[in-house]
Amino acid sequence: MEEYFICPECGSEDVEVIKERGREITLKCNECGHVWMITLPKLKKVPVIVSKHERSFREFAELPEDETVKVGDVIELENDEVRVLSIELPGGKRVRRAKVQEIQTIWGESLTYPKVFGVSIYLPGGITQSFKVVVDRDEEFVVGEVIEVGGYTFKVEMIKTERKLMRSGKAKADKIVRLMGHAIRGRARRKLKVYEGYESLQKES
Structure with a gap:
């Protein structure tokens, strides 16, 4: 969500949240004083099967529903970075790219594991x-x-x-x-x- 915390007027990253209401956030730029509102995207909790060679672990990633994920992308988890190897849709169909809202499971490789x-x-x-x-x-x-x-x-x-x-x-x-x-x-x-x-x-x- 870093892109939401850049002032649209002066481009400063010195921005603070002054009000939160659900997914609606009011921001203020400490450089120029500009105040604006944004609506954060709706997130979906997606299961991620993380491979550490012969062992696999089930984790979860919260991703924007309208975002597209493709094989090769790197997803940030709480304690890991995972490169997407496969994307599974409902019914077990495997695809190389899909919208988050369509995805049932992501299969990936841990990049923190040797x-x-x-x-x-x-x-x-x-x-x-x-x-x-x-x-x-x-x-x-x-x-x-x-x-x-x-x-x-x-x-x-x-x-x-x-x-x-x-x-x-x-x-x-x-x-x-x-x-x-x-x-x-x-x-x-x-x-x-x-x-x-x-x-x-x-x-x-």
Whole structure:
């Protein structure tokens, strides 16, 4: 609702609420003295299923009924930020965007929970060693870098993101689904932590 607290006369954000009556609010600008009224949008309490990798939690978001929500949007909850992954309408229909008043449930991914993605390391003899690792969402990975996971050192040859398979370039952990590459001998640039489940992270915090 921040946009409602900007003075329409001078653009100042030094605004105070001087009267409230239901959804009708009277505001006063402390810079120019302008007084005006607004009617806040009607809110709907929408269930949000928040994913923290293998665990999911039911939360609620209060959103303006006439607002449109789409896949990829970030919704602020009381104690979390959630990226919308799917929108469910009555009857179980899944859509990529909808008006809040039409939505039955929002499915999303917690952005305060570390990123968990897969790592596939190709060993001699056609063997593949797979891990799940946990990293900060802002961490970047580059094709060609050398990484250690679970005692194995490998060179990143491909990065699979939510949208494409990369054979060159870099990507943020937040968008990565899997790293892939062959095991090599040598010194790793960094060592990644193997993900041991939701409970293990809670014990650390």
